[in-house]
Amino acid sequence: MSTAFTFPGQGSQAVGMGRDLADAFAEAREVFGAVDDALDQRLSTIMWEGPEDELTLTANAQPALMAVSMAVMRVMEKGGISLKDKVSYVAGHSLGEYSALCAAGTFTLADTARLLRIRGNAMQAAVPVGEGAMAAIIGLPAEDVEAVCSEAADGAICQIANDNGGGQLVISGNKTAVEKAANLATEKGAKRAMMLPVSAPFHSALMAPAAERMGEALAQVAKKRPEVPVIPNVAVSPITDPEDITARLVEQVTGRVRWRETVEWFGRNEVHTLYEIGSGKVLTGLARRIDRQIHGITVNSPADIEAAMKALA
Known part of the structure; x- marks a missing residue:
């Protein structure tokens, strides 16, 4: 049996997210500071203090969720947990796919934050409000x-x-x-x-303008082969080629998030432990409902991180 790391999508955000990590770990503080710098915005203040309606804005929620996931990852890496040594695959729900790719080394932290800001703005602008x-x-x-x-x-x-x-x-x-x-x-x-x-009809053909914008943005960003294969939302099969990854990310904007099939794929391929890295516990709950043989573990607090590192050591 093997292990995968999964990364949450929009809807898992909450005011206060990541604050306990920043209080406990220098590595987490460095992540939040780097994301703030990349976006030229005190996103961390919105994450920790709100207001909630500002955090919920697509352009803020997406990089915020990624930042918490990467804060957890950096703390675990500092504790000796190597992705390529301990994990067979990564996957993320919608924007979480970017978090997964950042964790696997395909994108830098700063580039991932900027890509998600572009993605959030482009998705919001693709369709007039109310349509x-x-x-x-x-x-x-x-x-x-x-x-x-x-x-x-x-x-x-x-x-x-x-x-x-x-x-x-x-x-x-x-x-x-x-x-x-x-x-x-x-x-x-x-x-x-x-x-x-x-605020918008995400993952539909109406998002075509946003898909075009993401194609342009991704073309300008340096990409490396991920340390472990990623399971993309739209394809549900492992990929490592950077150009293939780019194509799937563009397709994802208008395509279906096939999360049920992703979890079923894990089950068929002897991946029976899924660590949900980041804010909330939505994916852990979904995994439990999809395949009772899969063990979902939420990792988003200092205590969670300590337990996960012991289990993975």
């Missing part, structure tokens, strides 16, 4: 959700954005189409269909 929407569909098979999206689209955009597992799918696209799809899903027997309080 796009997302909804969570609970308890309806994926093929039925696909059918609902097709029926509701009627020339507009409506597609599955996230397959999170545990019977949870998220749809994204034009607001009227998504609202219609949510109603149809309820009629077809979904346990729940709820509109999400998001």
Whole structure:
């Protein structure tokens, strides 16, 4: 059996995130300072003190989540945990894929912070406010959700954005189409269909302008082969070639986050321990619902780090 490190996506942010790490570890403070410098902004102050609505902004939440993940990584590295010696694969949920690649050495910390700031701004700007929407569909098979999206689209955009597992799918696209799809899903027997309080229709074809912008930004950034293979959201198979990684990151902006399939891939390939590196515990909960044979471990506090380092030693 082997181990993978996974990295959380948007929605795992919370005011106060990373403060305990900064108080306890110089390596964490260095990460937060470097991200602040890269963005020319005291992002760490927003992370620790809020206000919450400012932290929740896509352009802030994305680099903030990466910063906490990398603070955990740097502390563990200082404690003697080498990614290439202890971990077989890395993966991240949406923006978490950038955190995974930073942890694996593909991107520098400063470049990752700047890429995520560009990504957040580009995704927000891709669609005028109010024209796009997302909804969570609970308890309806994926093929039925696909059918609902097709029926509701009627020339507009409506597609599955996230397959999170545990019977949870998220749809994204034009607001009227998504609202219609949510109603149809309820009629077809979904346990729940709820509109999400998001600022843009992420992971849909409406994000094409953002995908183009990320292609331009990624072309200008130095990339190294990751120390361990990454499992990209849109492909669900290990990759290490920097150009392949770039292509998958661009595709990810408009493509589906295939998290259920990612966890299932881990299970089929004897990866039975997943350490969730960073803020929150969303991915640990999802892993438990997707495959009961997989052991999920959350690592985001000083005590978590100490326990993880003992287990991995």
